[in-house]
Amino acid sequence: MILLVSLFLGNIPSFAFSASSEPKINCLIINLDYVNCTWSELGLKYNYSFKSRFSHHEILDCSTYQKINSVNVGCMFPYKKTQRFNLLKTWLYSDNGSLVTQQNHSLKEYVKLNPPFNLSVVERKDAELWLYWNVTNDDRCIESEVRHRTDNKDWKNTPPGSRTTFILPFPSKKRYEFQVRARISSSCGESKFWSDWSESVYWESLKTNDTEINCLIINLDYVNCTWSELGLKYNYSFKSRFSHHEILDCSTYQKINSVNVGCMFPYKKTQRFNLLKTWLYSDNGSLVTQQNHSLKEYVKLNPPFNLSVVERKDAELWLYWNVTNDDRCIESEVRHRTDNKDWKNTSPGSRTTFILPFPSKKRYEFQVRARISSSCGESRFWSDWSESVYWESFGNVPEINCLIINLDYVNCTWSELGLKYNYSFKSRFSHHEILDCSTYQKINSVNVGCMFPYKKTQRFNLLKTWLYSDNGSLVTQQNHSLKEYVKLNPPFNLSVVERKDAELWLYWNVTNDDRCIESEVRHRTNNKDWKNTSPGSRTTFILPFPSKKRYEFQVRARISSSCGESKFWSDWSESVYWESLKTNDTESLAPVSVTTLVLYTVGATVILVILSCLLVHNERLRVILIPVVPNAGQNVSKYLASLFDNYDGNIEKWLSMPKDLENGFKPNFTERACPVREYKMVSQSSSDIESILSNPTDLSSDYQCMHSYSSASTIPGPAEALPTQDPSPEDNPV
Incomplete structure (x- = not known):
């Protein structure tokens, strides 16, 4: 916030400040995004309140004050772009509500843009340097001014123009540095204020003929080779080979308008010290150029990150940061400045902390960059400067x-x-x-x-x-x-499944209304570099995939622009994996959980106890109903002696049979005795035979006796007295 005040005050012309005792209000439109008004009474004696009004609109209180030591020194408020051409009225009021000053402002000429960005310079085939860049607003209303120099000599400025490209004929073997600044052009109401100069971009001529291939190791992760023939006339193919390794085709091309302009490929860290050979081939397969590269000094790291600065008790500022690789091989350089003045650079060193004694009431800005140190083969290339981190003394008041x-x-x-x-x-x-x-x-x-x-x-x-x-x-x-x-929580419940149409379908959940949330997916295969996708309001992602790859996915989320875009992404989610391992339709069985095993064990134990109880209970019934017969194999003489001595040979009493069972074996019927006769055949005359046959009385009475029994039991009872007869000489009782 204080940076905006300082930037603004640094760009206000000297005539803008009044010599009178009442504060002067200075207003400036920043990048066509908002209005920033500050007042020149910076003794911090009075805490003014601020109001503003565009013509034909209502008076508004300040929504966002800028403060120094809790005293209001400025105000930022929104506006509509058409209001730039309207009169702005501003008021300052004292603490007691009395009017201090009222001033009018015409903002048409008071616009300051952000610097141009994404500067790039390439060599064209017709011996020219082509510089191009981006601006933050409609480039039809913006004119840009380019300045350049060679070998750090004096700057040469070009006339301003409505453009985002610049072409420069150049001599050979020169190092070129370019910068660009921008402002609103006269066609849209020319502004008095230029933007700050952009970050510099460089180009150096190293080649003598043919298309130059430039290779650089990026962050010790991969090799990036580009070729300077960027007229986009020829679609070259690329091959490379490290010493003692095979020749490899390019795995990942960089393209502009579908034309190959570079190649990224993996390497092993030890190969940094090997010779790299590269080849470019034309569309018809003919060799365009072959070149050799020594990459030891050609390493560019990512900028340091997670910069933090804190105040120590011993009146020092303590700055610390992280680097992306082994910090034993990396040296860092710190630069700092106070109140937006010139940068002060420190000596490089193998460290991730920096301590600075500081005076009071200063605003400090810190940046750090890194490179490979001489102990591990010093690189020519520094990383870009890190994002700035700030510390400001408000009289030891915490932020x-x-x-x-x-x-x-x-x-x-x-x-x-x-x-x-x-x-x-x-x-x-x-x-x-x-x-x-x-x-x-x-x-x-x-x-x-x-x-x-x-x-x-x-x-x-x-x-x-x-x-x-x-x-x-x-x-x-x-x-x-x-x-x-x-800042949202990371997405959760990530799941990835294979669809029938040879695609991976990733889906996830977010913790709030997904209509207001945009998600960004990143994925990689076989632990290689991450590939990020464009953010979007979605909770699914579909990826075509080759077979036999191991995929790792992560998702992060933030509030989208439709609901007021947040500056902060959530942390990356937990990873979810998918890997093609199967060669047939056989699938492994799902592992049984510990809980399931415990339940099975307890159930089996309960069933075993119940069966044991039932078995014991049935055994008791069997013992009661069916008495145990003594084992005749043991103590035979003892058992037989007790039968005759104690029970007089009565087996029923000896066996101790229950009364009911004993009664069940007694007969409940009487049985008549039937005589049985034996007939002998005696030789007689025919007259005797006839007399016998004519008198069948005895046989029929015997037969009748056999059919006259009445019984309810099959157990024979005691024999009844048979009628005594004097048998004839022919009868022999059986």
């Missing part, structure tokens, strides 16, 4: 930083990390009451942050925060616009 976490709650932390003071925290959204902190975050029992709830609509309201010391005195009051300060 409060607030972030909405997953649209669930607000998390505010303060930068006073010496843990000297245990501050108390209060907050208030516009049109709501002031609230004490409900949940503090602590380090060693000292408050360092606060988490508190909010309503989702309050994200677009101004948040005011206060810190108080132990004795209740106010330490600082700060304002926050949270619309862009939302």
Whole structure:
């Protein structure tokens, strides 16, 4: 915020400041995005309030103040692009509400753009350098000015023009440096203010003939080779070979308008010290050029990241950062400046920290870059400068930083990390009451942050925060616009399945309304480099894939522009994998969980106990119903002696049979005795035979006896007395 004030004040012409005692209000449109007004009374004696009004619109209070030591020194507020040509009225009021000054502004000529970006320079076939760049707004209303120099000599400026390209004829064996700046052109109301100069871009002539192939190891991860014939007339094919290895075709081409202009391919770190041979072939297969490369000095690292700066107790600033590879082989260079003045560079060293003594009431900006050190084969190339990190002294007042976490709650932390003071925290959204902190975050029992709830609509309201010391005195009051300060939780439940149409289908969940969330997918195969996809409002992703590859996917999310884009992405999700391993239709069985095994064991034990109880119970019934017969094989004489001595040979009593069972064996019927006769054949006369046959009385009576029995049992009873007869001499009883 203070950077904007300093940038603005540094670009205000001297005539803009009034010599009178009342403050001068200076307003400037920044990059056609918003209006920034500051007042020149910077003694910080008075805390003015600010109002503004465009012609034919209502008067508005300031929505976002710029502060120094909790004193208002400027205001940023939105506007519509057509209002640039309307009169702007501004007012400053004192603390007691009295008017301090009223001023009018014509903003048509007061526009300052951001510098051009993405500068690139390439060599064309017709012996020219072609420079091209991007601007942040409609280039039909913007004119650009290019300046260049060779071998660090004086700059040469070109006439401004409405363009985003520049062509320069060049002599051989020169090192060219280019910069571009931009402003609103006269066709759209010319601005008095140019943007700052862009970052420099360089080109150096090293070739003597043919198409030059330039190879560079990027971040010690892969080799990137490009060729300077960028007229896009020929679609070359590329091959490469490290010493003692085979020749490889290019695996991944870089293209412009479907024409190959470069190649990226993997390498082993030890190959950095080997000779690399490269070939370019034309469409008809003829060799265009063959070149050799020594890559030891041609390594460019990614910029350092995670820069942080804190104040130490011994009145020093402590800066620390991370690098992407082994820091024993990397040296870093730090540069810093105060209040947007000139940069001061420090000596390179193998380190990831830097300590700086500092005066009070200064605003510090730090950047770091890195390269391979001489201990591991020094590289000619530094990384780009890192993103800036800032520290500002507000009279030792801590800075409060607030972030909405997953649209669930607000998390505010303060930068006073010496843990000297245990501050108390209060907050208030516009049109709501002031609230004490409900949940503090602590380090060693000292408050360092606060988490508190909010309503989702309050994200677009101004948040005011206060810190108080132990004795209740106010330490600082700060304002926050949270619309862009939302960090979501990572996506979860990632799943990937194979579809019938030879595609991988990845789907996932997000923790909030997916209509407001855009997701970015990255994937890689066989642990190679990540490939990122374009963000989009989606929870699925489809990828055609070759067979026999191992795929790893990750997803991150943020609030999309349709709901107020956030500056913060979520962390990357947990990885999900898919790998083609099968060669037939056989599938491995799913492993049985521990819980299932325990349940099976307990169930089997219960069933075994029940069966044992049933078995014992049935055995008792069998013993009661069917008495056990004594084993005659043991003590035979003893058992037989007891039969005759104690029971007089009565087997029923000897066996101790129950009464009911004993009665069941007794007969309940009487049986008549039937006589049985035996007939002898005696030789007689025919007359005797006839007399016998004519008298069958005896036979019929015997037969009748055999059919007259009545019985209810098959057990024979005691014999009945048979009628005695005197048998004839022919009868022999059986």
